[in-house]
Amino acid sequence: MEKIEQLRAALARRGLQALWVSDPANVRYLSGFTHPDDGRLLVTPGAAVLYTDGRYTVQAQEDALPGIEVVIARPLEAIEGAAPAVAGMKMGVEGAHLTVSALERLKERWQVQFHPVEGLVEELRLHKSADEVAGIRAAQALADRVFAEVRPQIRAGVRELDIAMALEQGLRQAGATSAFDVIVASGVRGALPHGTASDRVIEDGDLVTVDFGANLNGYNSDMTRTVAVGQPADELKRLYNAVLEAEEAAVRAVRPGLKAGDLDAVARDILAGHGLAEAFAHSLGHGVGLVVHEGPRLAQGSEDVLAPGMVITIEPGAYVPGLGGVRIEDLVLVTEDGYEVLSHSPRETLA
Numbered sequence: 001m002e003k004i005e006q007l008r009a010a011l012a013r014r015g016l017q018a019l020w021v022s023d024p025a026n027v028r029y030l031s032g033f034t035h036p037d038d039g040r041l042l043v044t045p046g047a048a049v050l051y052t053d054g055r056y057t058v059q060a061q062e063d064a065l066p067g068i069e070v071v072i073a074r075p076l077e078a079i080e081g082a083a084p085a086v087a088g089m090k091m092g093v094e095g096a097h098l099t100v101s102a103l104e105r106l107k108e109r110w111q112v113q114f115h116p117v118e119g120l121v122e123e124l125r126l127h128k129s130a131d132e133v134a135g136i137r138a139a140q141a142l143a144d145r146v147f148a149e150v151r152p153q154i155r156a157g158v159r160e161l162d163i164a165m166a167l168e169q170g171l172r173q174a175g176a177t178s179a180f181d182v183i184v185a186s187g188v189r190g191a192l193p194h195g196t197a198s199d200r201v202i203e204d205g206d207l208v209t210v211d212f213g214a215n216l217n218g219y220n221s222d223m224t225r226t227v228a229v230g231q232p233a234d235e236l237k238r239l240y241n242a243v244l245e246a247e248e249a250a251v252r253a254v255r256p257g258l259k260a261g262d263l264d265a266v267a268r269d270i271l272a273g274h275g276l277a278e279a280f281a282h283s284l285g286h287g288v289g290l291v292v293h294e295g296p297r298l299a300q301g302s303e304d305v306l307a308p309g310m311v312i313t314i315e316p317g318a319y320v321p322g323l324g325g326v327r328i329e330d331l332v333l334v335t336e337d338g339y340e341v342l343s344h345s346p347r348e349t350l351a
């Protein structure tokens with residue numbers, strides 16, 4: 001019930017009494033329900049009720065965390081049934097997730113004051129518990145094992161798609177799923193930061209960017225390695241070594257109390273020093289947990305402050321249209337006195 005108590009305190013600070021939780025990751029986080037797309041959670045001062053339908057009668061009872069009451073009902077019955085308990089309350093709804101039509105359905109049935117809120121549960125999710133860290137660590141360890149198995153297949157003559165399928169199959173066989181569409185971007189396609197695997201055949205001299213994650217028991221991992229096939233051109237080696245320098249420096253700089261925007265600047269300044277300011281076309285990283293992209297934001301100007309228990313990615317990249325690209329990404333836990341790198345797949349060294 002600790003999370004629910006923390007949520008009630010956060011609601012009280014905003015002058016609210018209740019929250020209708022509709023974002024799946026938030027439903028799962030607060031209730032433990034493993035099919036959160038089909039669940040909603042109502043948190044009031046006296047209760048925390050998980051609503052789901054008859055498909056999950058057994059599952060919801062098995063999953064529900066202590067203190068979570070489960071009600072099996074069709075969606076409209078659920079909100080009609082809850083109407084007396086919420087009457088007159090100041091009710092938060094998740095503005096970033098509740099659809100307009102879902103809000104209309106609530107308005108027709110509940111005599112409450114609705115207040116859109118943002119980031120309330122997401123704020124709690126920033127700080128991972130020991131169990132959550134263990135879940136993410138296990139997901140990343142699995143991804144490292146799968147990458148080690150597939151790494152020898154990254155060679156000339158193989159399609160990007162074959163690499164992606166081998167990674168996905170390895171994850172599946174180990175009881176996980178892919179956290180997102182696997183990115184395999186080789187040769188000139190390396191200039192696409194989100195270049196999901198295509199039928200391009202890898203060639204001698206290519207750099208191949210592989211970005212993938214495991215989703216294991218709801219928790220995600222995220223890692224990128226850029227692999228050299230044969231001898232890449234000097235210009236590509238230069239790109240690779242600049243990104244490696246920026247990545248390693250940013251990882252070493254991770255510590256609690258540091259502003260995420262300042263961490264982004266560590267990598268960005270190094271790349272700018274190599275004339276690659278424009279080539280680094282995205283943010284340094286993001287938090288990882290029940291969702292692949294969650295807080296904190298490691299981006300230019302971000303005021304988010306790193307704290308122990310946050311799990312973040314550090315993933316600078318450099319992308320040159322017509323030439324190719326490089327990204328190196330590690331998954332990092334912020335600790336009391338610094339950091340721990342959770343991803344252990346070897347990075348390439350290109351002399």
Ligand SMILES: CSCC[C@H](N)C(=O)N1CCC[C@H]1C(=O)N[C@@H](C)C(=O)O
Nearest residue numbers: 180193194211222282283285286292293
């Ligand atoms: C579709 S999930 C992609 C996972 C990947 N590791 C990742 O987060 N990437 C790939 C390149 C950029 C980065 C990203 O999408 N960053 C976001 C947060 C941004 O807005 O910069």
